[in-house]
Amino acid sequence: MNESLIVRGAALVDGSRTDLLVRDGVIVEMGHALSASGATVIDADGLLALPGLVDLHTHLREPGFEQSETVLTGSQAAAAGGFTAVHAMANTSPVADTAGVVEQVASLGDAAGYATVRPVGAVTVGLRGESLAEIRAMASSRAAVRVFSDDGKCVSDALLMRRALEYVKAFDGVIAQHAQEPRLTEGAQMNEGVVSGELGLAGWPAVAEEAIIARDVLLAEHVGSRVHICHLSTAGSVEVVRWAKSRGIAVTAEVTPHHLLLDEELVRSYDARYKVNPPLRRAEDVMALRAGLADGTIDIVATDHAPHPVEDKDCEWGAAAFGMVGLETALSVVQASTVETGHLAWTDVARVLSSAPAAIGRLGGYARGVVVGAPANITLYDTAARSVFSTPDLRGKSTNSPYLGRELPGRVVTTIHNGYATVLDGALVDPETVARAAGAHRG
Numbered sequence: 001m002n003e004s005l006i007v008r009g010a011a012l013v014d015g016s017r018t019d020l021l022v023r024d025g026v027i028v029e030m031g032h033a034l035s036a037s038g039a040t041v042i043d044a045d046g047l048l049a050l051p052g053l054v055d056l057h058t059h060l061r062e063p064g065f066e067q068s069e070t071v072l073t074g075s076q077a078a079a080a081g082g083f084t085a086v087h088a089m090a091n092t093s094p095v096a097d098t099a100g101v102v103e104q105v106a107s108l109g110d111a112a113g114y115a116t117v118r119p120v121g122a123v124t125v126g127l128r129g130e131s132l133a134e135i136r137a138m139a140s141s142r143a144a145v146r147v148f149s150d151d152g153k154c155v156s157d158a159l160l161m162r163r164a165l166e167y168v169k170a171f172d173g174v175i176a177q178h179a180q181e182p183r184l185t186e187g188a189q190m191n192e193g194v195v196s197g198e199l200g201l202a203g204w205p206a207v208a209e210e211a212i213i214a215r216d217v218l219l220a221e222h223v224g225s226r227v228h229i230c231h232l233s234t235a236g237s238v239e240v241v242r243w244a245k246s247r248g249i250a251v252t253a254e255v256t257p258h259h260l261l262l263d264e265e266l267v268r269s270y271d272a273r274y275k276v277n278p279p280l281r282r283a284e285d286v287m288a289l290r291a292g293l294a295d296g297t298i299d300i301v302a303t304d305h306a307p308h309p310v311e312d313k314d315c316e317w318g319a320a321a322f323g324m325v326g327l328e329t330a331l332s333v334v335q336a337s338t339v340e341t342g343h344l345a346w347t348d349v350a351r352v353l354s355s356a357p358a359a360i361g362r363l364g365g366y367a368r369g370v371v372v373g374a375p376a377n378i379t380l381y382d383t384a385a386r387s388v389f390s391t392p393d394l395r396g397k398s399t400n401s402p403y404l405g406r407e408l409p410g411r412v413v414t415t416i417h418n419g420y421a422t423v424l425d426g427a428l429v430d431p432e433t434v435a436r437a438a439g440a441h442r443g
Contacts, residue, residue, distance in 0.1 A: 003440075004039035005419060010049035010380065012370060013346040020049070022376040025419030025441050030372055042421070044380050047413055048346060051354040051369040052084030052377025053331065056147065056176070056254060056361055057230060057302035059323070060086070060117070062108060063101070064093025069307040069397050071108035071117060072431070074327070077305070077396035079114040079422040081327040082379035082412040085358065085366055086115050090122040091152045097122035097133035099141035106143040112431070113438025114422045118361060121145040123164050123175060127153050132160065135167045146362040149176035151230055152277070154212060156182055161216060165225035174226040174252075174360065177216050179237070180278065184208035189318060191264045191279045199267065201317070204279045206234040213237055217244035217251050228360060229253040231304050233278040235288035242297045252360050254302040255289050257326055257333035258402060262286075266402075272313045272320035273402045276306075293352060294343040300357045303330050307398030325401050328393055331381065332408040340409065346383075376419040385411035395428060 007020040021029040021036055060074035069077075071088070078086045088105050090096035096105060102119035109117020121138040125131050127150045138145040148168060155161045155177060164175050185208045190196050192203025213229055217240065220227040229241060232253045244251045258276065263283045266274045274280060292298040306323025313320050326333075334353065338344040344352070350369060358366035368374035389403045415423040420437035422429055 003419070004036040005376070005416070006034055006036060006039045006041045007044050007049065007378065007380070008041055010044035010047055012049055013350045020370070020378070022419045025376055027370065027372055027374050027376050042380070042414055046382065047380040048383050049370055050082065050350055050379040050381055052366070052379055052415070052417065053082045053353045054085045054357040054361070054363060054366055055083050055303050055305070055327065056087050056300060056357040057151070058086040058088055058305045058327065059091065059307065060088040060105070061092065061307060063104065067309050071105060072112040073395070073397045074305070074307070075109060075112045075114035075117060076428055077325070077327040077394070079415045079417065080395040080412065080428060081329065082331050082381060082415050083327060084115050084377040084379070084415065084417040085118065085363060087118045087120050087147055087361055089120050089151045090149060091127060095122050095126050096120065097125050099134060099137040099143070102138050102143040102145050103141050110438065110442065111435060113417070113434040115417060118147070118363070119143050119145055120176065121148045123148045123150045123155050124160060129153065129155060129157055129160065132163060132167065135164065139171050139173060146173045147176055147228070148173060149178065149230065151176065151178045154178050154180040154182060158215060158219065162219050162223060165220055165223045165227065169223065169225040172362065174228050176228040176230050177212065178230050179209045179212035179216070181208040181211050190267050191281050193264065193282060195264050195267065201267070206236050206281070209234055209278060210236040210240055213240045217241070217249050220251060221247065221249045226250045226252070231256050231259065231278055231302070232289070232298060233259050233281050233285065235285050238288050238292035238297055242292070245297065252299040253297070254300045255293055255298050256304045257301060257330045257337070258324055259289055260286065260293070260301070260337040261333050262402060270317045272315065272317055273324065273400055275317060275320050275322055276324050277322035290338055290341065290343045293338065299352070300360065301330065301334055301352045302357065303327055307396055308400050309398065313400045323400065325394065325396060325398055328395060329389060329401065329403050329408060331412060332410040333403070335383065335410045336408060376416055378416040379412060380414040382411045382413050383409070385409070387411065
């Protein structure tokens with residue numbers, strides 16, 4: 001590759017300012033007035049240099065649902081949001097429950113080049129919850145899967161969950177559980193409570209999430225394995241995870257940006273953009289989630305980016321699909337819900353959106369941050385910007401964003417993935433240039 005890049009005058013999360021010299025995809029020097037013959041220079045004056053964002057929970061839909069998203073368009077949306085690595089969930093068609101499918105997804109990500117795409121393997125065959133998928137084969141494949149999840153469906157069978165935890169322990173993998181007791185949520189449409197009663201919509205009780213989390217942390221303790229809780233959404237769930245961590249159980253948890261900002265009152269509009277799994281909860285839950293993220297009970301923020309075609313969301317509430325897109329807006333929503341409310345500093349944001357998810361997903365160098373010797377995965381972010389989010393800001397194939405028409409803070413100006421730019425001045429670098437740079441980096 002033998003290419004050099006200088007990022008000039010960036011602010012780091014500790015408040016210091018520096019130049020960054022990148023060569024062959026690695027940060028090789030930090031300091032002031034750096035120079036290198038023939039280097040491309042990016043002016044970062046007034047911008048915050050965050051370590052490239054890492055999403056542990058993304059739905060890229062390919063193979064099988066390319067009308068909603070593809071690995072290319074999803075990774076472009078990721079780059080536009082400042083992400084340099086995403087974990088692609090297994091609920092594709094065919095399901096990512098074999099080595100062949102996860103290798104296909106990884107290869108598509110490599111070819112696109114906008115972000116490192118790490119497949120998440122299914123826990124059970126076909127996500128049916130009946131028998132374990134080819135966990136060992138996926139872990140041993142070229143995709144080197146370390147995260148396994150039936151997300152969208154709960155592994156509700158306790159014996160299967162125990163066996164899965166035992167399997168992944170052998171290679172330091174993790175089971176990422178979609179905590180939803182199916183018998184308690186049959187036909188559920190929104191959070192169970194006063195608002196669901198007023199609207200006449202079937203309620204989704206908090207205990208359906210909390211009971212599964214309680215069971216699974218005890219199973220993880222019993223077998224001595226790692227469990228990760230997807231899209232935690234209730235105050236009670238925060239308390240269960242806090243209790244488990246106090247016992248030394250190897251549990252980690254994520255919260256989505258939308259659960260940090262939005263609450264069930266929005267469902268009164270019957271706008272299906274607000275229909276999501278798990279549902280938007282009470283304002284009290286939102287505050288508990290922010291507090292849990294601030295005190296470390298919740299480890300990371302993950303988007304649960306869930307694209308859908310227009311016809312699946314532009315319909316009556318009961319018929320609409322669950323899910324929201326969120327890659328492009330994640331950093332802005334985290335700024336609005338946690339930084340501007342005093343819950344997190346930018347050093348914390350770097351942790352919950354980069355180093356911690358990288359560590360959970362076993363992404364190696366991604367967990368190191370913006371330091372000499374680390375891979376050059378960098379997000380240059382204008383924290384002072386404010387703008388109304390609109391459809392042209394969406395870079396994926398679907399438009400089911402709950403933030404359209406809402407003013408959000410911050411703007412991703414430049415995204416650097418493995419030493420080459422995927423976004424410059426807010427615009428995506430063209431696919432041919434990115435693919436060529438990605439190929440040179442791999443070469």
